[in-house]
Amino acid sequence: MQRNRVISLAALGTILGIAGIISSQYMLALVILVFIVLVLFIADFKQWVELLVEKIAAGNRVNPPDAPGINETIASIRAEIQRIDQRLETLEKKTR
Numbered sequence: 139m140q141r142n143r144v145i146s147l148a149a150l151g152t153i154l155g156i157a158g159i160i161s162s163q164y165m166l167a168l169v170i171l172v173f174i175v176l177v178l179f180i181a182d183f184k185q186w187v188e189l190l191v192e193k194i195a196a197g198n199r200v201n202p203p204d205a206p207g208i209n210e211t212i213a214s215i216r217a218e219i220q221r222i223d224q225r226l227e228t229l230e231k232k233t234r
Contacts, residue, residue, distance in 0.1 A: 143181075147174055 151174035158167030
C-alpha cells in the first residue's frame with residue numbers, strides 16, 4: 139500500500155477516534171479504529187495476493203508459452219538423427 143495512503147488513513151482514524159473519545163462515545167471510537175485496521179489489513183492482503191500471483195505466473199514452468207516450439211524442435215532433431223542413422227547404415231551396407 140502507498141505510504142501516503144496509510145498515513146492519511148491512520149491520521150483520519152486517529153482524529154475520528156479522539157473525537158469519539160471526547161464525545162464519550164467509546165463504541166464509535168472503537169468501531170472506527172477497527173474499521174481502519176480492517177481496511178489496512180485487507181489492502182495489505184490484496185497486495186500480498188497480487189505479489190503471490192505474479193510469482194506463480196513467473197514461475198510457471200509446467201506449460202510455458204515456448205513449450206510447443208521446443209517440443210517440435212526436439213521432434214525434428216530426433217527425426218534428423220534417425221535419418222542420419224539410416225544413411226549411415228545404408229553406407230555401411232554398400233561398403234561391405
